[in-house]
Amino acid sequence: MRLHGVGRRYRVGGPWVLRGVDLELRPGTLVRIDGANGGGKSTLLRLIAGIDAPGAGRITGRPRTAYVPERFPGALPFTALGYLTHLGRIQGLRRGPAATAAGHWLERFGAAGTADVPLAELSKGGCQKVAVAQALLADPDLLVLDEAWTGLDHRAGAELDRVVAERVADGCTVVFVDHDPRRLAGAQDAAYRVEDGGLVPAAGPAGGGAGAACAAAGPRTVVEVVGPPGAALPDDLPGRPDRGPAPEGGLRLTVASACSDALLRALLTARPPWHVRSVGGPPADGGAGEPAGGGPGGSRTGSEGR
Incomplete structure (x- = not known):
């Protein structure tokens, strides 16, 4: 997948949040995005995930993609299991496999006991587990994580680290933003920083990829x-x-x-x-x-x- 001179602004004539972004995302790689708060990280991730369309440039070769947003809309008229099964159906799974996958991911993140709880009654951490689970239902080829660890307890956060290692090892591209600089430190194949509306290589260790992520898994x-x-x-x-x-x-x-x-x-x-x-x-x-x-x-x- 490639971003060719991509830019984004939120109104005609308004300031460019991003401009001239060139980026290649290869299969089986782990890519970290850093930058100041409000600097355009989430905007970039939404473009990569296909949630937003660029106002300039183009994006080619986007594979089957899943996205965990920075904020999950928990006030939806579903139980946790019902919502995940519904999302699985949207992602192309039949009802039985969708429900099975939903139960698997809830259990893996320590949330099996919340399967029948309405989303509106879940804690922030419970909602975040559902948000992460929905992105993993159909084995995406590109996984975009915007502060996905925020709100997760230690066990669930460590499990998400392991899931990232598994997905990268299986050929998935994972792009993530996280406020903790230690998150998957040294495991990424590439790290970039959003600065002044552009994207520049970030200082720090890189090149670990699936091997380094797995080593800590x-x-x-x-x-x-x-x-x-x-x-x-x-x-x-x-x-x-x-x-x-x-x-x-x-x-x-x-x-x-x-x-x-x-x-x-x-x-x-x-x-x-x-x-x-x-x-x-x-x-x-x-x-x-x-x-x-x-x-x-x-x-x-x-x-x-x-």
Whole structure:
């Protein structure tokens, strides 16, 4: 997706909030946007998400997109589950899968107990969990987060960190604004700052992307693989796993559990595919990992490439 000389103002003849913005957003990247309050960050995110149209320039190649706004309109005539199911239907899911996805995301963010609570009766944090959940229902290819962590409790905020790692590892582009400079620090592939209506590269660490985001995403998973004769391990594997020899031959790949499903897909769809001998948790004694269901995909042993 590209922004070509994009500008935005809110009335004819009014001042330009943004002007001449050029930006490329590649699949599988994490992009942070910073800037002063009122400087145009939210305006830029709304343009990226397709909520607003540019007044100058053009935007090309926008993929399937989901957006978490800075303010969620909680006073809507739905329960939490009803609203999410409705949004899932709008995003193209059938009613059953939409309700299942809604329940999954409410549970994941610790809000399963609010499923039947009207939105108007939810706390700010409860509404924010619904706002985040609605953006994840249909596995978007571009996820735009405008202060999405604000109002979330520590557990839900950490879960959103893990979700970001999962989505980036799975090839999604994630663009975010957050008031906390430590949020996903060092994990972004690129960071920009909105200044005087333009967009400039921001100082600070970048280049971590899916690997760095996954590294901070919690538990680790060990995948033991055997490659086809003479085949090299694919480059740029999701999660950037640590590599080492397996006790019985082959390779041992250690990756954040948030990225393990994306890693398995990459191995099994490589040409030629790799044989996955086992998937498990990291061994306490340095030996072979015991098969376990700690990763997102659960326990797998002896999976054949397909």
